[in-house]
Amino acid sequence: MQREGIVYRGNSGLYDIRVSGESAVFSARLKGTLKKELIYSTSGSRPQRVTRARKRRATDPIAIGDTVVFDVDERLIQEIKPRHSELARSSPQTGEQHVLVANLDTVFVVFAAAEPKPDLWLLDRFLVLVESAELLAEIVINKCDLVPDLEETRILLEPYVLAGYRVHYLSARQSFGIDELRNALSTKISAFAGPSGVGKSSILNRLKPGLKLKTGDVGEITYKGRHTTTTAELIPLDENSSWVADTPGLRQVDFWDVDPENLEYCFPEFRDFLDNCQYNNCSHRIEQGCAIRSAVEDGKIDDRRYRSFVQMSSEKAHV
Numbered sequence: 535m536q537r538e539g540i541v542y543r544g545n546s547g548l549y550d551i552r553v554s555g556e557s558a559v560f561s562a563r564l565k566g567t568l569k570k571e572l573i574y575s576t577s578g579s580r581p582q583r584v585t586r587a588r589k590r591r592a593t594d595p596i597a598i599g600d601t602v603v604f605d606v607d608e609r610l611i612q613e614i615k616p617r618h619s620e621l622a623r624s625s626p627q628t629g630e631q632h633v634l635v636a637n638l639d640t641v642f643v644v645f646a647a648a649e650p651k652p653d654l655w656l657l658d659r660f661l662v663l664v665e666s667a668e669l670l671a672e673i674v675i676n677k678c679d680l681v682p683d684l685e686e687t688r689i690l691l692e693p694y695v696l697a698g699y700r701v702h703y704l705s706a707r708q709s710f711g712i713d714e715l716r717n718a719l720s721t722k723i724s725a726f727a728g729p730s731g732v733g734k735s736s737i738l739n740r741l742k743p744g745l746k747l748k749t750g751d752v753g754e755i756t757y758k759g760r761h762t763t764t765t766a767e768l769i770p771l772d773e774n775s776s777w778v779a780d781t782p783g784l785r786q787v788d789f790w791d792v793d794p795e796n797l798e799y800c801f802p803e804f805r806d807f808l809d810n811c812q813y814n815n816c817s818h819r820i821e822q823g824c825a826i827r828s829a830v831e832d833g834k835i836d837d838r839r840y841r842s843f844v845q846m847s848s849e850k851a852h853v
């Protein structure tokens with residue numbers, strides 16, 4: 535008998551699947567021939583997706599969030615449905631694509647107000663990763679219990695509000711801001727992403743009482759390199775109709791598949807000005823008549839965000 539379901543966990547070639555509206559879970563492997571013939575949908579406008587699909591053949595063809603058709607008796611996955619989106623990163627070692635979550639709509643980029651203190655340059659990279667995947671990004675600032683004056687943190691994040699991002703302030707430890715975040719999680723599949731040790735798993739444990747995801751021990755300095763969560767997993771929030779993915783902390787964010795020409799669109803506050811540059815291939819770094827640079831001078835674009843863009847685009851220029 536064939537069924538259709540969502541892969542919510544994968545472990546060494548064995549995938550755990552849930553069928554919508556049912557509580558039973560299934561485990562299945564990928565049909566051998568499917569591994570070879572697998573061609574992902576290249577639907578959509580972007581030739582990038584074709585390249586991605588080719589690259590991905592080397593790594594795991596299934597990601598959490600994939601909808602699959604599987605044979606219940608043989609415990610074999612026979613078909614992977616086309617994806618409408620994916621959150622991927624490149625391996626710093628091999629440059630290979632690794633899809634963290636498929637078919638998601640929103641990424642909650644989680645940082646801490648302190649321990650570790652927010653690294654805005656890294657936050658910008660996470661946001662570019664999300665924007666380049668054409669997903670919605672929201673910012674979550676956890677551990678607000680650790681800062682005596684939250685106003686200072688709010689000022690730090692002001693440029694992101696101006697850029698159009700929603701920012702949620704909360705504390706998983708003191709359980710404030712959790713209900714507000716739960717209301718924001720109404721989309722079908724969303725993911726938590728961010729550096730290690732900021733409290734992604736702790737927040738999920740608060741969102742879903744009884745979940746008991748493993749979190750870093752109190753006092754242990756996880757953000758200095760140790761990762762508590764090692765594989766991405768989808769957690770059903772309500773009767774399998776909305777899901778959140780917990781992902782391992784990313785220490786460094788590489789986004790080789792962001793076209794240099796597309797980087798400027800990954801900064802939402804640039805978009806209104808891009809058409810006004812004198813040259814239509816403006817790099818926004820040295821050219822005369824650059825609308826982005828004059829917006830920075832006029833205080834309409836945050837100067838540090840602009841420098842973050844310059845830094846990333848100069849890295850891209852060397853790839």
Ligand SMILES: Nc1nc2c(ncn2[C@@H]2O[C@H](COP(=O)(O)OP(=O)(O)OP(=O)(O)O)[C@@H](O)[C@H]2O)c(=O)[nH]1
Pocket residue numbers: 676677678679680704705706707708729730731732733734735736737748749750751752753754756760761762763764781782783784
């Ligand atoms: N003070 C304070 N500590 C917190 C809060 N949330 C989490 N922590 C602590 O931060 C540490 C890391 O929490 P985790 O939830 O494991 O962090 P993570 O982001 O899932 O980390 P990785 O799985 O390694 O990516 C643990 O010691 C938590 O107890 C918070 O709101 N306030």
Ligand SMILES: [Mg+2]
Pocket residue numbers: 734735736748749762763780781782783
């Ligand atoms: Mg974790």
Ligand SMILES: [Zn+2]
Pocket residue numbers: 811812816817818819821823824825826827
């Ligand atoms: Zn320009």
